[in-house]
Amino acid sequence: MAGKEKRKVDIYDTTLRDGTQAEEVSLQMRDKISITHKLDELGIDYIEGGWPGSNPKDMEFFEAAKNLKLDNSRITAFGSTRRKGIKAADDPQIAALLKASDVVTIFGKSWHLHVKEALRTTLEENLEMIHDSVSYLKANSDIVFYDAEHFFDGYKDNPGYAIDTLKAANDAGANCLVLCDTNGGTLPGEIVSIVEDVQKQLPSAPLGAHMHNDSECAVANTLVLLRMGGVHVQGTINGWGERCGNANLCSIIPALDLKMGFETSIGKQKLLRLREISRTISEYANMTPDSHQPYVGRSAFAHKGGVHVSAMQRNKQTYEHIEPELVGNRTRVLLSDLSGRSNVIFKAQEFGVELDDKDPAIAEVLEQIKDLENKGFLYESAEASFELLLKKALGKHRRFFSLKGFRVIDEKREWDRPPLSEATIMVDVEGSIEHTAAIGQGPVDAMNAALRKALTKFYPVLEEVRLLDYKVRILPEDKGTAAVTRVIIESGDGSSKWSTVGVSENILEAS
Numbered sequence: 001m002a003g004k005e006k007r008k009v010d011i012y013d014t015t016l017r018d019g020t021q022a023e024e025v026s027l028q029m030r031d032k033i034s035i036t037h038k039l040d041e042l043g044i045d046y047i048e049g050g051w052p053g054s055n056p057k058d059m060e061f062f063e064a065a066k067n068l069k070l071d072n073s074r075i076t077a078f079g080s081t082r083r084k085g086i087k088a089a090d091d092p093q094i095a096a097l098l099k100a101s102d103v104v105t106i107f108g109k110s111w112h113l114h115v116k117e118a119l120r121t122t123l124e125e126n127l128e129m130i131h132d133s134v135s136y137l138k139a140n141s142d143i144v145f146y147d148a149e150h151f152f153d154g155y156k157d158n159p160g161y162a163i164d165t166l167k168a169a170n171d172a173g174a175n176c177l178v179l180c181d182t183n184g185g186t187l188p189g190e191i192v193s194i195v196e197d198v199q200k201q202l203p204s205a206p207l208g209a210h211m212h213n214d215s216e217c218a219v220a221n222t223l224v225l226l227r228m229g230g231v232h233v234q235g236t237i238n239g240w241g242e243r244c245g246n247a248n249l250c251s252i253i254p255a256l257d258l259k260m261g262f263e264t265s266i267g268k269q270k271l272l273r274l275r276e277i278s279r280t281i282s283e284y285a286n287m288t289p290d291s292h293q294p295y296v297g298r299s300a301f302a303h304k305g306g307v308h309v310s311a312m313q314r315n316k317q318t319y320e321h322i323e324p325e326l327v328g329n330r331t332r333v334l335l336s337d338l339s340g341r342s343n344v345i346f347k348a349q350e351f352g353v354e355l356d357d358k359d360p361a362i363a364e365v366l367e368q369i370k371d372l373e374n375k376g377f378l379y380e381s382a383e384a385s386f387e388l389l390l391k392k393a394l395g396k397h398r399r400f401f402s403l404k405g406f407r408v409i410d411e412k413r414e415w416d417r418p419p420l421s422e423a424t425i426m427v428d429v430e431g432s433i434e435h436t437a438a439i440g441q442g443p444v445d446a447m448n449a450a451l452r453k454a455l456t457k458f459y460p461v462l463e464e465v466r467l468l469d470y471k472v473r474i475l476p477e478d479k480g481t482a483a484v485t486r487v488i489i490e491s492g493d494g495s496s497k498w499s500t501v502g503v504s505e506n507i508l509e510a511s
């Protein structure tokens with residue numbers, strides 16, 4: 001694209017409206033405000049706040065949004081064309097849009113089937129509804145986007161009429177004609193032939209994309225339409241939305257900025273925060289982030305196979321489509337019984353240990369990982385345990401204490417009070433025996449308290465350490481052995497976090 005002006009694409013987020021149609025998503029007012037700030041920080045051009053005419057809660061958001069200080073984004077109000085048989089100027093739903101914001105998006109019907117079945121009006125009246133609504137809004141606000149609902153399905157059924165609806169909006173002065181694949185069933189090849197025809201019949205109209213993901217093509221369809229000349233893209237953070245979701249902005253934005261040579265308001269600098277913002281918005285929406293989500297997922301750049309890792313050490317491009325740092329992600333090397341020597345060397349570097357390729361410790365560590373993973377250990381998610389294993393193999397491990405024994409008693413005396421756990425523990429710290437007892441809410445908590453009591457005397461730094469997460473999994477019985485419990489504990493001290501793994505038939509010993 002050398003010498004050519006980059007084409008600017010506007011990014012329009014509909015997480016707060018279409019995204020909340022997802023089955024699990026429900027946002028309170030304060031969540032919507034927090035998400036708005038994050039989208040603004042990312043540099044999104046337009047944030048759709050909701051449908052003020054349909055829902056008093058949405059109107060509240062627009063009132064609150066007027067007082068927000070946003071650096072990059074404009075809030076848009078969403079609604080429909082006017083009702084049949086009245087003037088747009090007399091429609092209270094249209095009036096609510098103008099009250100909510102000076103950027104307005106309205107949807108209209110492109111499919112004659114919907115005009116007849118859903119609107120129950122004539123094809124001519126529908127065209128009049130589109131023209132009247134767009135021109136009235138255009139005269140009374142700043143920007144009007146026109147969402148051509150069911151455009152692709154409508155076109156497949158009756159191309160002439162679908163195009164006529166676009167012409168009505170275009171003639172009325174819509175700033176962009178947004179072609180919607182509302183049912184999400186259209187495939188990329190169909191987008192190409194339909195958009196070619198639209199461009200032939202409306203050569204100068206600015207086009208946008210609003211794609212649903214029911215055929216898993218929402219991102220692909222969006223990128224195809226933009227490649228063909230589109231200037232506006234609608235989507236949601238993490239692809240949330242009704243049924244199978246909407247086009248995922250977290251995949252579209254990096255494609256535009258890093259691969260397709262477009263210009264967006266996000267740009268390379270704010271793109272560095274993509275992963276962080278995707279995760280923060282998941283937190284506000286109380287959604288678990290998808291580890292395998294492209295670009296921003298925890299596993300998006302995680303490598304397990306030894307062959308991959310050894311090639312990656314020579315050149316990261318061999319198995320990564322972009323540098324993960326560009327979207328705020330990072331390469332991870334996983335350790336497992338599939339690992340080769342290169343995984344161990346790569347991992348050791350992370351802990352500041354330079355291993356020679358021929359170091360016998362590598363084979364020893366691999367042997368141990370294989371053996372322990374057979375017993376149920378999992379080193380992929382317990383990097384601190386791997387560090388201990390490695391240091392032992394290298395003779396660099398220091399034993400800070402050894403466990404002599406423990407006992408835990410659970411006692412419930414009164415039916416309306418929780419049981420109490422009491423633990424005693426005996427440890428040997430460099431020759432001196434410590435014997436302590438502690439109570440806790442449950443046996444693990446009591447053990448944790450007793451162990452801390454015994455050790456903080458010698459290692460006061462442990463006072464800073466907190467237990468952050470505790471995961472238990474019962475592994476099935478295998479080849480004559482009883483079922484075992486695997487415990488993965490995440491700990492942290494305010495500045496760093498680490499995970500350790502333990503396995504035993506007994507959950508306390510595993511912990």
Ligand SMILES: [Zn+2]
Binds near residue numbers: 018182210212246
């Ligand atoms: Zn939609």
